[in-house]
Amino acid sequence: MQLVWPSREYLPSYVSALERGWSPDNLRPEAAQEELAAIRADAAGFLDGLVDREAKGAPVALPDGTTVPRLPGYRRWMWDGEFCGSIGLRWQPGTNRLPDYCLGHIGYGIVPWKSGRGYATQALGSLLLDAANEGLTYVEITTSPDNFASQKVIRANGGVLVEEFNKRPELGGSPELRFRVEI
Template identity: 45%
Template sequence: MAASEQRAAREAPRVGLRAPSLALLDAYAEAMRAGWSPNNSRDVTAEYLARIEDDPGEFIAWLSRPGEIIRLADGAQVPRLPDRLRWIVALDQPGEPLVGSIGLRWQDGSASLPEHVLGHIGYTLLPAHRGRGYATAGLALMLDEAREVGLSQVEIVCDHDNHLSRRVIEKNGGTLVESFVNPRYGDEPHLRFVIGLD
């Protein structure tokens, strides 16, 4: 291994992906109270905090319940795709704090996605932990889970001016395939990347 690769390996943050749990729920709720939204396409904080307040255990179960109806940014309601939601924790910090959230969604038997789904993987980091390599490391782990469910490639979308997210995707092997506008999500262009998993 070259010296630069050894240095990069030493400097890469250590992260873990955890299924949503009551153990991390307080940190998750506190991050939302501080202004973070675990959803990039719409602000879900009020809805999620109300659900947590009502029944924390039911909220955890609801996060990964297949077949649920979900509401999109434009108010449309659609069936939830098969998915895996993971909370990103920093293994290199005391107490392994929550640093973000990442999700994988797919259609059984198909590599394609419905028009309302912007990509197979979406992620968001708590503001205090952005730009430190946690998203890059978390995405690498989620790509392993995409392989587990049988995907040969994934699409990932980011806003055209989100340079940090673009770097995260490219560091994980993403190739830019198009710039596009989906009117369901506004007038701003998005960038679509593909990562091969073979």
């Protein structure tokens, strides 16, 4: 498995994953249909929007429908001959801190038919190098208390549990775990 930059070459396989029901946003399952619509409307624009180091894109919609300013960031795709999943990095320039509406620096998801192969662990390890290149000295990653697979991925990359908390109401209000990975 390797991390690739989203491009036309990989787009058909990404579209196939979306059409099979996978969503790149675990807080907003409807994101899959939104992305399919965006790809159909302007595939090149969609791909360009996945790499936004200057936060020029539109505000981000939260699960309750409110919007918040976009942070600099980008997504990479996991590839083993076909699309396997997505991993993204976001940050605030000049600091490790994130706004309170942003749960973590890194988010990832594996398509169900590729789970259990170690791809998320490998992708997170690779993305930590990118985070260091963006000036971060640590990243925070959150997951639900019952997502043992994600906790295993985070711990395998040096993650240490720093707190248990409830997400803000606009993010669903459910319990969450916050891990920190020193870079």
